[in-house]
Amino acid sequence: MDTTQNDVVYTEHTDPTARRRQQGGRDTVNGWGADLDPANRPAYPKERTPPRLDHVHWDRPAEQPNRGVRVFHSNERPGMTPIYGTTVPPKKLSGMLRSFAFRFSENDMRHWLVLLMADRIDMGEGILEDLAHGHVPNFFAEMGGRAEWRYNRAGFVRKALIASAAVGLAIYFLRRSRDE
Structure with a gap:
């Protein structure tokens, strides 16, 4: 399909650069090719004068005191970062696995x-820890079941059907192996 606008014929298969050339070239487009000349680039030179972090009152933040919690860090960098999280310390089998993982490079x-x-x-x-303390987790609410039902009903039904089929197959194969 051809359309005519300002005596220029456009076709569906005309590429955008060809259209610009037909309209008069780069010189007529305001800002076209601004990054060709480094003097016209707003990010050139990359270093700011003066630097953004001028008059900083410290060279490195004070190190966070370690309160006896094991903190893992990459074996590729020397020492610890000055600030780190200790809210969930490593424990049990998951902690042992994390310790094993940090023997390898990133x-x-x-x-x-x-x-x-x-x-x-860890999950x-x-x-198991919740159950040991007498708290039964509400998996439906904690995994966003209400929101899934409200905003993605088709996905919820699909997941429910897949889970039901998986449980059904598991029961079928367990009963079949027990009867043999």
């Missing part, structure tokens, strides 16, 4: 896979 896949596994195990340990 560019090693084992480091990250073991940390992922430790997170899943299970938390559920």
